[in-house]
Amino acid sequence: MGNVKDHSVIILSLSNMFFPTSVWITIIFTILSVFLYDVRAQSQLYQPFCGPPLNILTRLIMFIQLHFLITVPEFTEFWCRLYGDTVGVWMNGEYTIITCDAELVQQILGGINSKNFIMCIGNDHGLKELGMYQNAIVWNNDVSKWTLQKHIFQALNAHNKASMIAIKKTRQEINRIKISALKNNVLTVDILNAIRHITLAIILEVSLGIQLDSNKSQYLIDCILDYFKAWLFFLLKPRFIWPLFPLQFFHHRKSILKFREEIQNIVSILDPQSTIFLRQLHKNNLADEVIQSILEMVLANTDTISVSLYYTILLLTENKKIVNQLMDSSDDSFLEAVLQESIRLMPVELIIIRKSLDDCEISGVNIKARTNIPQRFIQNESSIALSVPMGHGPISCVGQHIAMVEMKTILFELFKEFIFTRMDETRPIIDTKTRWDIVQRPIIKEVLNLLPRKKIVFIGAQSVGKTTLANFIKSHMNGIMITEIARNLMEELNLNTNTMKILRNDPDKTFEFQATTIKIQCEKEDEIELEFAILDRCAFDSIVYAQNFCKKRWRELLDMKETNKCLERYRQKDRYIIFLIEPQKECLEADGIRTAPANYEEWISFSDSFKMALKEFNIEFNIINVLDINQRYSIVKNALFAHDT
Secondary structure: OHHHHHHHHHHHHHHHHHOOHHHHHHHHHHHHHHHHOOHHHHHOOOOOOOOOOOOHHHHHHHHHHHHHHOOHHHHHHHHHHHHOOEEEEEEOOEEEEEEOOHHHHHHHHHOOOHHHEEEOOOOHHHHHHHOOOOOOOOOOOOHHHHHHHHHHHHHHHHHHHHHHHHHHHHHHHHHHHHHHHHHHOOOEEOHHHHHHHHHHHHHHHHHHOOOOOHHHHHHHHHHHHHHHHHHHHHHHOOHHHHHHOHHHHHHHHHHHHHHHHHHHHHHHOOOOOOOHHHHHHHHOOOHHHHHHHHHHHHHHHHHHHHHHHHHHHHHHOOOHHHHHHHHHOOOHHHHHHHHHHHHHHOOOEOEEEEEEOOOEEEOOEEEOOOOEEEEEOOOOHHHHHOOOOOOOOOOOOOOHHHHHHHHHHHHHHHHHHEEEEEOOOOOOHHHOOEEEOOEEEEOOOOOEEEEEOOEEEEEOOOOOOHHHHHHHHHHHHOOEEEOOHHHHHHHHOOOOHHHHHHHHOOHHHHHHHHHHHHHHHHHHHHHOOOOOEEEEOOHHHHHHHHHHHOHHHHHHHHHOHHHHHHHHHHOOOOOEEEEEEOOOHHHOOOOOOOOOOOOHHHHHHHHHHHHHHHHHOOOOOEEEOOOOHHHHHHHHHHHHOOOOO
């Protein structure tokens, strides 16, 4: 009994430590309040849609679900799975319709009565904490102001300004990724953070004409992420629950003030007439809302676009065929279709919430004034027919036009430069764990492997270590390997050192051999056009060998379409990086197939013929004149990740 008593005391002590009496009173009071909440209204409640009986017990269950157990999208999915595509529930003290019915959603967002529905989420007290109550962009229900803001945002891409800046900022971040790869000797990237740097840089320069260094940019990104957490706290939790989380409450208030202060500091140094965006804000009497408008613009652009692109890139790592189509296609509409499909599969904006101002009829159903309607797009047939992640109708996203411009540019530039792969390719992206609040966010960011979308080509005289270096590179970078075509062809034809001597003395047979090699080489290169690949020799080797052993006939190789196709490739210095490996005395030995040089001088002379031919055909190249394999690897990697100047 003594032990039991001791344990009871310990449990009671812990209970008092973690839950003071005042907290218990608050919890009990909250539960009783929910039971007694709006009992009178329950008897008069108009329920036009199917759903659970909204008695006190059901409301309590829904209250606990929403505020303690699951998020809003999970809540709507739960009840839609039980009762169908459109369900009547109780949220935030009001009768609420949750639906994933495409036709009903279309009517609410863009039908003849769409102006009867306003933005609605959370509570007015939360919006006031955030400075968003009937202010600036996101939760301002003034349709005329929304229309004005849309025109202002559309003007941001005048003369393709946003597109050009997006290209520039993406290239700058690509350079930063390359420098980091060289400095840290790792071929990985925190792609979500990289995209956030890009989107932040774009919106700041396009709208405000300013640029930040990487450290300042990272600080502002951290402020945005903290502000977004505060955004979720104040909008999703009723005001009377805030005191139950005092540490979070004060932390989130501090985050709001910190982000607002950063925006104020930026605005304070700006000339109101310096950019189209600022001029339009002041011209249209929106000067009082400049800080909040810029804050919301930076918040939405940096976070929402970045997460959408992050999921798009992850999805594309699973579909190499689509990536290749993306790189091959000059059709901008296909790029946009890829983005739309990925946003449908992994939407950031999972819910759209509207409140009816007056009684109206939608799809034959009478909807009473002040009815909440969150549209939840669950993956079924109806959601395929309608996917509106940026909203629809008179109060759709004001920045959707520039957002699509940014996303298309960033996605294309990143995939043009890099090949991304996941570290864990066994788990489908669609099953990745995310946090569903108002929006969908990754719980754990994936760090991706990256390889440049380039070809490494090793050429030079025989026995200089080309194959050894190619194999070493492959073991470190895991690229596609095209082994020496000529050597493989020799083995197929059973050619050895003696027969090669005979072949070299016959210009016609040597020409046929080199022509065949070029044709096979061209076919192999066609197969890896969009890949990261390591080429152990190329068609250029055949040209040089033909110059040395086919006399005047070598020029006939230039009449072959395969030769010209290969030469044109090798001139693309942003795609093909040519390395000429110079002879080292330590490597001079016969390989049992080719005829070894008679002496070192002949070997050097043959290597020099490569240099002259490269210059003749206007092909840029890098020289490797060291023997140590690690030094050779370093030369290759530096050239591979050389950043734009």
